[in-house]
Each structure stands twice: as C-alpha cells, then as structure tokens.
Amino acid sequence: MAIVHIPPLMRDLTGGRDKVSVPGKTVAQVIEALDAVYPGTKARVCDSDHLAPGVAVSVDGVVARLGLHAPVKPDSILRFLPVIEGG
C-alpha cells in the first residue's frame, strides 16, 4: 500500500498520525481511500475533482504533473506540498 505523509495541519483528522498506508493506483484513489479511513481529508486537499488551489502532490519525490490522475505504485510515498513557480 502507498504511504501518505500527513501534513501537520491535517493531523487533527488522523488522530495525530503522521503517516498512513492506504491502497490506490492513482493519486485520486489514494485520496479517496484516505478519506474513507479519515473522513474530511479529501476536502482539505481537493476542490471538487481537482487538487485544491495552491496544493501539489509528490509521488516518490517527484511532483505529480498529472495531479489526481498520476499513477501510484504499491510502495509509493505521497506528500502534499505548496505549488511552486519559476521565473
């Protein structure tokens, strides 16, 4: 199962847990699975069917260009990050 690092500001929903293992073959599926275990998590990171404004997700250290559609491997590590721009 994929490991999701829970940001400090979301740990009120996970009982203080900083890492959660959930199944899923895409970022969207992982977030759905996370929300099933810890209700309310999806609403923190998603805005309807997109990642929320200003929120990015990394899979195995690489920011997922495909967002919610990005593939996830069984042993992937996911993190939620602020969006970064270049000049």
Place this chain on the structure above:
Amino acid sequence: MTAQKKKPFTVVGERLPRYDGADKMTGKAIFGPDVTLPGMLHGFVLRSPHAHARLLSIDTSRAEALPGVYAVVTGADLPPAESTDHRYARDNTFASDKVLYAGHAVAAVAARTPTLAEQAARIIDVEYELLPAVTDVLDTTRDDAPILHDDMRTRSLAGRGNKSSNVASHFQHMKGDPARGFAEADVIVEREFHTATVHQGYIESHATVATWSDDGVLTIHTTTQGSFAVRDHVVWLLNLPMSKVRVVPTEVGGAFGGKNTSYVDVAAALLARKARRPVKITMPRPDVFLATGPSSGAVFRVKLGATRDGRITAAQAELFYAAGAYPGSPVGSGANVLFGPYAIPNGQIDGYDVVTNGPRVSSYRAPGGTPANFAAETLLDELAEKLGLDPIEFRLRNHAREGDERLDGGTHGHIGGIEVLEAAQACEHYTAPLEGGPHSGLHRGLHRGRGVAHAAWGNWGGRSSCALSVNGDGTVSLVTSSVDLSGTRTTIAMQAAEALGLPPERIKPSVGDTDNTGYADVSAGSRTTYATGIAAIQAAKDVIAQMRARAAALWDVPVETVGYADGVFSTADALRFTLAELAEQVTSSGGSVSSIANVDVGEWGAGFSTHIADVEVDPETGKVTLLRYTVVQDVGQAVHPAMVEGQMQGGATQGIGWALYEGYAYNDAGQMLNANFLDYKIPTSLDVPMIETVIVEVPYPKHPFGVRGVGEPPILPPPAAIANAIYRAVGVRPDHLPMTPAHLLEKMGVIESRIMNHDS
C-alpha cells in the same frame, strides 16, 4: 574559469556565435513594441490613482465622442466570471466593483494615435468611494486592517477559516522535533527581516498587437515568456474556442518571470474587436511598475540553533509574503530556498500568502528566494561567527547530500552543492587577503569586509516541444515553441547539433507560434535549455533513425548494418553517405524527413551557487561600494560557457539590486512614489565591478548531456553575501532590503546620534 570538465563533446561546451546575435546587434530583431500592422490603432489603459476604492460608476461617453477614438472598453465588456480564480484574473484585467491598487485598470481606449488614446482615456469619468489602503504585509494581517476581499477566508490544510481575512493561505512544513532540536543547541540565533517589493526591471515594456480576421480568428503578437500561456489566458477570459486564438511571440527584451503573465493582451483584443481594426498597446514605464507583477515584499522571523562542534540542530521560520491584490505570492518557493542547501534534522516553517493593496505579484527569477536566502544566510553567518568557524567550513559541515530529506518534505537528488562550496573555498578570491581589511571572514574590519552566502534552487523541467526537418542541402531546420529570452535557441540548437553529429552552423533554429508548434510551458524556472534541449535530442535521435532507414533502402541493405557517426552514414562494406549527401536524396526517396518531440520532464537537477563579496562601507554616509565579487555555481554541463557566465553575472547583478538599491516606496495612501527608472534605481555598470565566475560542472544524470538549469540560482546569494561583508566591515548586521545608506546609518547609530546632536 571552469573548475571541472567531465565529458568531452563536439559542440556542447563551445563558445559559439549566437544565432540571434547579428539581428540583435544591428537592430533588425523585432521586439514587442516594434510590431506594426496596416490600419493599426493605439490603445491606452486608464488606471486608478487610488489604492483601494469602490468603483461607483464609469462614464465613457465623452471619450467615445472624441474624433479619432474608435473604441472604449471596460470590465463590462468581459464575459462573467465562472470561479473565484477566474474572477480574480478578470478583475485584474479591468476592475469590476473595487479597485485594489493604484494602477488598477478601469477602462481602455483605442484611437488613431497614442496621444489621442491617452487624452480620451483621461476624460473618462470614474466615480470612486475611497477606502483605507494597506501595503505593508504585517499591517495587512492585523485584526483591524481593511479587508480587500470580503469573501476571502484563509485556506490551509487545516481547513478554511471562518472569517474574512487578508491572509489568503497558510502552509506548514515540519520535520523532526524542533523543540528538542533547539534544546540540544549550544548556540541559538534569532532575527526578524523585512524586504521590499522589487520589480524585474526588464528594459522592454509589455507590448501587444491584437487583430481579428473576418472569420473571427484573433491573432496576438506579443512580448511574452510563453505564447501558449497568453493564448490560454485570452481564451479563458474572453471565453473563446482555443482554435480561434493564435499567439505569435516576438523577441523579448528582458522578462525574468515578469512576462509569464498576460497584462494587456485581453484589453487589446477587446478594443480590436470593437474597433474592427488592429490595436496595439505598449505599456508606459510607470504602468509597468504600477500594474504588472513585481516580487513580494516580505517579512521573515527566523531562528537557528547549532551545537559547539558546528552542527545545526534545529531551524524555525515564519514567512509573510505580500501577494498584492490577489492571492499567489511565491511564499512556497521562498520556504524551499530558506534552508535549502542544508541537512537539518529538526525544523518548522510556516508560510503565509497575504493580499495587500499593490499590484498582484508575479514571478521574479527564483521567485521568492532572494529575500529568504538573505534571512537564512545572514543567520548562518552569525552562527558561524559565534562558533568561531570559517563560514564556508560551517556550511560544508551542514550541507545536504543525495538522499537527504529537506525541511519541505522533498528529497535531495544528485546535487553539486558541496563541490560548489569547495570550489569557492579554494578560489583565489576567497584565499586572497582583502586589501585594507581582514584576511578572513572571522575578523571585523573597520571599513572593508568580505562575506559569503550559499544557495540552492530547485529548477524545473516541464512541457516542451521541438521539431526538426532535414533540408535538401543537409541543413536541419529546428522549430521550438519555447520563447527565447536569453539565447536558448542557440543552446537548444547546439544540443541538436551534438546529437545529430553536425556542426552547429548546419542547424537553423527558430521560435514558432501557437499554431505551428507543439505546446510548451513558459520559458521560466531555468527550464528551457534543460527541458527543450531534451526534446531536441529526442527529435535528433528520431531523425537519425529515419535517415538510417533511408540509407538502408537506397543501398538495399538491412537497416541494422547502417551506422551513423559524425555526420556520416556508413556500412562495414564501405558504403558511405554524408548527411548532406543523403539529404539531397531524401525528397525523392520517400518524402521529407522530419520529427517532432514533445516532452513533459518530471525530474530535474537543482542548482547551487556560492557568492563571495568584498565591500567597503563609508561610515559617514553609509554608502556601500562593491570592491570585488565572485559567483561560483554548479551548472551540470555548461552548454555554452559564455552564456552561462552571462547568466551568472546577470543574476548576481539583479541580486545586487535587491541588496543595495531597489524597492517600491509607497505613501500612506498606498500610491507608489518611484514608478520610474530615475527614482527606482537598478544597478548600472558604475555600481558593479567585473563579476568573476567559476563554473562547476557536476553533471545531472537524467539529462543526456548532464545539463542543469542556470538562470535562477545566481540571483539568490547577493543580499546575504553583501550583508555579511558589511557586518565584517562595520560590525552591524543589516536586516532590511534594500540595505540603503539610511538603513546602515541607523544600524550604526549614526542617524540617531546626528539627530541628537542637531536637537542639542
């Protein structure tokens, strides 16, 4: 100079003439303001003089009645907004219910001449109800501050706030146990830093020409970092089919992130549609300052702890970034830069994106990073001093290595930061005594000092497209959709030449438009030579494969038996075609050979840069003179060393502007007082010594030639390097940018003592 050379290339690594050099030197290159079309009108945008006001009414009748005026448009001409972000973008094009900064567009006029357009705009009657304005980022967060957007609630991963706020968003990075880390520290330093809003200062203003065909196709010629970004913005705001908008990029006279965003393209398109003639808008310089996207003013509260043996145990920081009128400051990348180079076991960073009554900020070369680096590297220097360590040695002891986790949760890849610091430590500038000052960074000089600072910048990859087609004379045309800001058509063509085994003069590079090239992200984030170079290499490999097949068909041999090297196709049986000889037969042997490669590069190599500054401070006036300046940087593989050095020098010069000169000055009403290049000083050749460069090459393994992004890292360290040098010269640590004479005199107690003397 080059510290390391890893791999020999034929074309890559050479100092070649730029393909665009002759046209730019002789004035033939077409920049945004140069574009002229038959029957073209001129547009002028009327802007609010008030920083915060309700827009009660706009009466355009007097302007419309003026002879020679063809069209007047306001926000009422824009389609309605469909989302919050859409409303922000729409309102930043033309204000609807409120103006949120002095310079906010309220209407635009198209007329026969630029003067007439301005005269007509000035007689548009606009009725405002003034509101209190706030431009300081901390003032904006106070409970009694005027609220810019009544419906704005602070957004964060903790949920949405329950009351109106100017804090648009908050994020937090956490690693380890910061409280425990500080408890383990023997020395703790803590400071607050304030940095001013600055502008990219590109010399070419924003300019655009919009024209509509009779069948409803909008064509825009504009100066931009991304033709597709402009197309998508115009499509979004005018609710047009994508197929009905074509954007043609011109040459670009400076951008640095400020031309990632579209400002007057929509206004020109609206005017042109109404007037049924082409309309050109060139922003006057004051408008560029007032109404495009500068970088954020910011406040930092930073704390660092270390043990006696020089190991950093904990870091903590709060970052407040002004976004201007609408959310979207670069506080996220500022947080990444803050302690980016170091392996710190415990840390917490809180970032706040705050709206203020200023123009909505945009990217500026390593967005958000330069002021963050100033804060962090000043504290690093202070810790090193308190621990009695050489500042570079202290940084080396704490430097991250591949696989180390960053405070923002990411992981360092294959990086060359240690090699950069070691090259700086060994370079002649660092080892040479400072004439008239201390011989090392450990001793305070009276008036002269040497400082260092180090920085990491993540760089970027992204989407790029490159097309190659073989011409009958053996040359190869290369068309890329990546706008060329700094000579990238040369560095992309050099990579194509290297991959094709051809001399660079056989490549004919050009930049296409949105109708004749594949999609590309903006030319930003130090990505173009890197990512578009990968596309060029991929296309080149495909061209070679196709040409091998053509040779095999002509020779009637299996394709596997055809080799290719140095521009020659051959077989073991001594069959031989140069690429040029084969190219002559291409059209008659199956049609053209061409290839287009489209990439979305998801991984890229970070760039590291160390700067060394020698300064002299006049203790009577507070004036800082730069005596000597050196930039050391890992560039992976320098494709064109002269242009790499130019990037290092240019970035450092802009960082010197952040350090000593540049800053928006506002009055109490929120109006900018220095919206011109006389009162807003950028560094000139009289202010900056010849900047020495040391290129370090630690190849990035995921680029075929080892390339890393180059453009952004060198703007990061100058303020901290200069501040640390100032400290060694006069014994005070600046905590404001720019470090003006007044700030330094205040820090030194000179201004206060002078006031006291005057009073007495």
